[in-house]
Every structure is written in structure tokens, then in C-alpha cells.
Amino acid sequence: MDYLVNLSLVKPVPELDARMERAGVTIRRALAPEFELVTGWVREKFGSGWASEMAVSFARQPPACFLATRTQKLIGFACHESIARGFFGPTGVDEAARGEGIGHALLLASLLDLKVMGYGYAIIGDVGPSAFYERTVGATPIPNSKPGVYAGLLNSAD
Numbered sequence: 001m002d003y004l005v006n007l008s009l010v011k012p013v014p015e016l017d018a019r020m021e022r023a024g025v026t027i028r029r030a031l032a033p034e035f036e037l038v039t040g041w042v043r044e045k046f047g048s049g050w051a052s053e054m055a056v057s058f059a060r061q062p063p064a065c066f067l068a069t070r071t072q073k074l075i076g077f078a079c080h081e082s083i084a085r086g087f088f089g090p091t092g093v094d095e096a097a098r099g100e101g102i103g104h105a106l107l108l109a110s111l112l113d114l115k116v117m118g119y120g121y122a123i124i125g126d127v128g129p130s131a132f133y134e135r136t137v138g139a140t141p142i143p144n145s146k147p148g149v150y151a152g153l154l155n156s157a158d
């Protein structure tokens with residue numbers, strides 16, 4: 001199912017920024033020279049489908065993806081404008097770094113970017129952890145959103 005986020009209600013969260021700083025985590029837009037490193041990391045941790053989506057968001061100018069880094073190492077990513085315009089995702093945080101607010105900080109970075117681009121709402125396609133999106137940004141399920149943009153996706157296992 002797809003979820004909807006009202007971008008009028010999405011604002012920077014200074015406490016979360018401070019939490020990232022205390023944890024030594026930097027959230028920033030991806031840079032073109034990082035393309036191979038980042039897509040390789042996403043493929044290894046989350047599979048080739050997400051790496052392909054990351055590649056599409058990376059090819060936008062400026063790249064429509066944000067990274068989380070700590071001690072110069074990649075620990076998380078978030079993309080938007082990949083599967084379709086106005087869509088958020090995919091996103092992922094290294095298993096060892098989950099539960100520190102990093103996923104929330106990445107999500108906000110992408111959503112605020114979509115807001116600056118002029119969207120009023122963002123769509124999260126084919127949501128997995130719905131409670132994460134409900135809790136962090138008040139996302140709500142979109143009625144009748146199945147099948148969505150991922151319908152009929154070719155799968156290497158098929």
C-alpha cells in the first residue's frame with residue numbers, strides 16, 4: 001500500500017539535528033563522485049532493485065538522495081523522485097546503526113527537499129514499516145493505492 005505525507009506539516013526538527021550531531025552523524029546530499037561507492041553499498045545491503053532506484057535518484061541534478069555518514073563511512077541513505085515524481089524511497093540504515101533517529105533524519109531531509117521542489121504532498125510507495133512513517137511524519141495510507149507503481153515489477157527470482 002502507498003502512504004501520503006502532507007508536506008505543509010513537515011518542518012525541520014532541531015532536536016533531531018542536535019541528536020545527529022551528538023551521535024557524530026552527518027546527513028547530507030549525495031555527491032556525484034560517490035555514485036559507485038553508494039550504489040555498491042546499497043546493492044550489498046539491500047539488493048539490486050534498491051541500488052537501481054538509488055541510481056535514478058543519483059542521476060538527477062542535484063542528486064535526489066541523501067546520505068548518513070559517521071567517521072567518513074556510509075551508514076544510511078534515502079532517495080526521492082526515483083520510481084515516480086513526488087515519491088519518497090527507498091531508504092535504509094545499516095542494521096548496526098538503527099534506532100538512533102538516523103532513518104527519521106534522512107526521511108526529513110528528502111521530504112523537505114520535495115517540499116522545496118514545490119510538492120504539497122509526498123507519496124511513499126509500497127510501504128514496508130508503516131509504523132515508522134506514521135510515527136515520524138504522520139503518514140496515512142492512501143485508499144485504493146494497490147496495485148501501485150511497482151505492479152508487475154520483474155524480479156530476478158521469477
Ligand SMILES: CC(C)(COP(=O)(O)OP(=O)(O)OC[C@H]1O[C@@H](n2cnc3c(N)ncnc32)[C@H](O)[C@@H]1OP(=O)(O)O)[C@@H](O)C(=O)NCCC(=O)NCCS
Nearest residue numbers: 091092093098099100101102103104127128129131132135
Ligand atoms: C526503516 C528504517 C530506515 C528506520 O531507520 P532507523 O534509523 O532505525 O529509524 P529511527 O531510529 O529514525 O526511528 C524513528 C522512529 O521510528 C520508529 N521505528 C523505526 N523503525 C521502525 C519499524 N520498522 N517499525 C516501527 N517503528 C519503527 C522508532 O522506534 C522511532 O520511534 P521513536 O522516535 O518513538 O523512538 C530502518 O529500520 C531500515 O533500514 N529498515 C530496513 C529497510 C526498510 O524497511 N526501509 C523502508 C522501505 S519503505
